[in-house]
Amino acid sequence: MKNKTQKIACHAFLLLSLFLNYSCSDELTERNDQFPQLNPNNNDELAGTWKPLLLTKPDEFSLDAPIATNSAAFAREINEIKSYQANLTTDHKKIIKYWSVGGVLRWNEIMRTLVAKHNRPPYQNADGTYPAPSAANPFANPQFPFSNPPYAARAYAYVSAAQYDALIATWHYKKLYNRAAPFAVDATLPVLVPKSTLPSYPSEDAVLAGVTVELLKLLFPTEIAYVQEKADEQKLYRILSGANVRSDVDAGIILGRKIAAKFIARAASDGSAAAIGNQAIWTQLQTQTAATGEIPWLSLDIPARPPMLPLFGIVKSFLMTPEMVVASRPVPPPSTKSVQFAKELAEVKNYEKHATRKSMEIVTFWADGVGTYTPPGHWNAIASETFVTLNYSEVRWARNLALLNIALMDAAISCWDAKYIYFNPRPSQVDSSIETLTGIPNFPAYVSGHSTFSGAACVILSHIIPRKAAEFAAMAKEASDSRMFGCIHYRSDCEKGFELGEKVGSFAVARARVDGAE
Amino acid sequence: MGNYAVSDKLNVILNLPYIETNASAGSMGGQNGLQDIALTVKYMPFRKIRGKSIYSLFALGSFSAPVSNYPADYLPLSIGLRSKTAALRLMSDYQRDRFFSSLSGSYVKRANIEIDRNVYYTTKMYYTSEVTMPDAISVNLRIGYRTSNLIVEAILDNWVTQSGGFDITTNNMPFPSNTMNTVKIGLNSKYTLKKASALSINGGCNFVTDGRNIGQSSTFYSGLLYVVNFKKHSQNEK
Numbered sequence: 001m002k003n004k005t006q007k008i009a010c011h012a013f014l015l016l017s018l019f020l021n022y023s024c025s026d027e028l029t030e031r032n033d034q035f036p037q038l039n040p041n042n043n044d045e046l047a048g049t050w051k052p053l054l055l056t057k058p059d060e061f062s063l064d065a066p067i068a069t070n071s072a073a074f075a076r077e078i079n080e081i082k083s084y085q086a087n088l089t090t091d092h093k094k095i096i097k098y099w100s101v102g103g104v105l106r107w108n109e110i111m112r113t114l115v116a117k118h119n120r121p122p123y124q125n126a127d128g129t130y131p132a133p134s135a136a137n138p139f140a141n142p143q144f145p146f147s148n149p150p151y152a153a154r155a156y157a158y159v160s161a162a163q164y165d166a167l168i169a170t171w172h173y174k175k176l177y178n179r180a181a182p183f184a185v186d187a188t189l190p191v192l193v194p195k196s197t198l199p200s201y202p203s204e205d206a207v208l209a210g211v212t213v214e215l216l217k218l219l220f221p222t223e224i225a226y227v228q229e230k231a232d233e234q235k236l237y238r239i240l241s242g243a244n245v246r247s248d249v250d251a252g253i254i255l256g257r258k259i260a261a262k263f264i265a266r267a268a269s270d271g272s273a274a275a276i277g278n279q280a281i282w283t284q285l286q287t288q289t290a291a292t293g294e295i296p297w298l299s300l301d302i303p304a305r306p307p308m309l310p311l312f313g314i315v316k317s318f319l320m321t322p323e324m325v326v327a328s329r330p331v332p333p334p335s336t337k338s339v340q341f342a343k344e345l346a347e348v349k350n351y352e353k354h355a356t357r358k359s360m361e362i363v364t365f366w367a368d369g370v371g372t373y374t375p376p377g378h379w380n381a382i383a384s385e386t387f388v389t390l391n392y393s394e395v396r397w398a399r400n401l402a403l404l405n406i407a408l409m410d411a412a413i414s415c416w417d418a419k420y421i422y423f424n425p426r427p428s429q430v431d432s433s434i435e436t437l438t439g440i441p442n443f444p445a446y447v448s449g450h451s452t453f454s455g456a457a458c459v460i461l462s463h464i465i466p467r468k469a470a471e472f473a474a475m476a477k478e479a480s481d482s483r484m485f486g487c488i489h490y491r492s493d494c495e496k497g498f499e500l501g502e503k504v505g506s507f508a509v510a511r512a513r514v515d516g517a518e
Numbered sequence: 519m520g521n522y523a524v525s526d527k528l529n530v531i532l533n534l535p536y537i538e539t540n541a542s543a544g545s546m547g548g549q550n551g552l553q554d555i556a557l558t559v560k561y562m563p564f565r566k567i568r569g570k571s572i573y574s575l576f577a578l579g580s581f582s583a584p585v586s587n588y589p590a591d592y593l594p595l596s597i598g599l600r601s602k603t604a605a606l607r608l609m610s611d612y613q614r615d616r617f618f619s620s621l622s623g624s625y626v627k628r629a630n631i632e633i634d635r636n637v638y639y640t641t642k643m644y645y646t647s648e649v650t651m652p653d654a655i656s657v658n659l660r661i662g663y664r665t666s667n668l669i670v671e672a673i674l675d676n677w678v679t680q681s682g683g684f685d686i687t688t689n690n691m692p693f694p695s696n697t698m699n700t701v702k703i704g705l706n707s708k709y710t711l712k713k714a715s716a717l718s719i720n721g722g723c724n725f726v727t728d729g730r731n732i733g734q735s736s737t738f739y740s741g742l743l744y745v746v747n748f749k750k751h752s753q754n755e756k
Contacts, residue, residue, distance in 0.1 A: 026630055026650040116639035123688050302543055357587055364634035371639055371690045428545040435547030
């Protein structure tokens with residue numbers, strides 16, 4: 001009997017050590033590694049006539065005519081492709097696999113990574129004050145930027161809008177110069193990506209690299225080396241794969257850079273640099289709210305932190321005038337002395353008492369807080385994973401993401417406008433017994449940012465893909481509810497925020513109807 | 519906690535803690551629940567008595583798995599990391615008179631976990647809800663005094679997560695796959711009542727003296743232990 005059990009024990013140890021050695025397949029399957037190569041259903045050949053957002057016309061910035069395909073110089077460019085292809089390395093193949101999924105999509109993913117990496121609030125000084133990130137000195141502590149939701153919404157919008165305008169110009173010049181792709185000139189040239197019937201000058205990937213690198217230098221100045229590396233890969237990918245010759249790529253970079261300059265000039269004067277406010281403004285927000293008899297918002301961070309970007313409401317929108325922002329402003333929240341307020345506060349307390357594993361999961365799934373790509377980033381991810389199944393052309397990808405991100409930036413602008421006009425407290429400030437299921441954001445409650453972002457995203461995405469409207473609506477509702485379940489927002493914050501989001505989203509829908517793409 | 523002696527050389531230990539967490543500052547709510555069940559098989563393949571000295575060698579195999587669906591991605595307030603683990607520990611023990619020293623080392627293999635988000639950033643972005651967990655190596659040294667009804671020991675314990683973990687960043691939330699290393703020193707004691715040998719009192723403390731991505735905590739504990747004898751005639755068997 002004893003011998004037998006000891007034998008079993010010995011075998012068990014043997015099995016366990018085998019298990020330790022061989023059960024090490026920790027490999028993850030990531031959704032964005034499964035995306036197929038971009039192979040558009042429709043090349044949108046007339047996209048050169050679509051309405052740009054900031055450019056006055058598609059050829060506002062000039063582009064020199066290309067060299068002829070029957071020239072000796074062009075033949076040498078084809079030889080360059082062949083010389084690469086004769087010795088394709090594993091790294092080359094990896095670069096092709098990564099970028100051939102689509103340039104707009106990959107740059108959007110890169111943006112989301114940068115936002116997540118830099119979405120961290122500054123750490124306090126020894127005296128309890130907080131240092132502010134400085135665009136003039138981005139490597140100092142804290143690094144610039146702190147890519148919080150409004151910063152991120154604006155960053156996504158600028159990059160998407162600039163990519164959209166740049167690709168309209170690209171399509172214009174493709175049609176104008178009508179230079180054949182290298183594989184159309186030399187039929188013996190192997191092509192490692194789906195062949196496009198579009199003229200290849202300038203390269204759309206190079207234009208994307210050119211315009212995006214310049215904007216990211218502005219938005220994420222500490223990441224230039226990383227961004228440049230990605231851009232170099234994207235340029236190389238076009239040549240390795242036989243989709244473009246060197247002069248397609250060089251011209252694309254030049255055109256992209258010129259267009260970026262116009263967006264950078266706009267960004268410098270859109271009011272965002274002053275959005276952080278100053279001590280006088282922070283104090284004034286408190287006193288003016290207290291003067292109305294309401295409880296002014298207080299920071300629940302330890303130590304108390306100045307409110308996040310109180311002047312973001314006056315940042316210049318792409319689609320709304322300042323008057324439109326005021327006209328869209330939600331009605332005031334229930335007074336903190338009202339019965340309605342007490343009822344909504346009790347509802348939050350009730351969500352805390354009856355929190356379930358399911359509600360906790362919803363809160364965490366949509367939290368998109370510190371160290372994440374923010375709610376606008378979450379909607380970019382949702383949109384991208386939907387678009388990738390629809391085989392859009394690069395220019396349509398750019399157009400749809402531009403509409404989404406402009407709507408999300410408008411959501412940030414109008415939501416922040418409401419937050420600082422009303423400056424009302426979070427549930428835990430009024431009732432300190434309320435324990436939350438997620439971190440309390442450091443800005444006033446009314447209206448909920450998640451709800452505004454989700455309402456706006458839902459409206460524009462449902463316009464772009466009507467058959468998915470019910471799915472988008474369910475996600476948006478859940479994102480909005482998650483803030484009540486998490487005990488950091490009242491019902492009014494979520495419902496009025498959602499309505500506000502739908503209102504600003506409709507401005508993007510109106511624009512989508514007249515931009516020439518539908 | 520349960521401990522069942524199959525034979526003089528084989529022991530089976532079962533452990534299932536109930537954990538409750540609460541924040542000492544801020545407004546985030548704590549968590550509570552049954553955490554991970556751990557089954558350990560302790561086997562002594564070698565024992566030699568020479569005069570007043572006893573040399574023994576032990577092999578311990580253990581397996582743990584969460585018993586409830588608690589969230590791991592709610593650090594520092596989650597009650598555990600959710601990872602199923604398998605560990606193999608080798609321990610050598612030397613006793614002379616009533617004094618002993620014991621050195622052991624173990625490799626802990628940790629399985630991937632699922633979190634409630636489908637995207638997360640560590641040092642890069644991951645578009646999946648699955649997280650790879652770094653394995654760990656633990657080394658433990660104990661020196662102390664041992665009689666039939668009193669054990670007092672000093673412990674030095676070092677837990678080092680292996681490759682695959684990453685560091686917490688300033689003003690960010692911790693993440694289950696963070697590197698979490700600790701050096702702990704402590705004291706354990708257990709006294710078995712002479713009049714009622716089924717009942718014993720234990721108590722002790724430990725202090726984190728060094729670490730990485732871990733709180734510098736001090737722990738004090740005490741408890742009562744009551745032994746239920748399943749085999750009434752085990753003494754007769756001997």
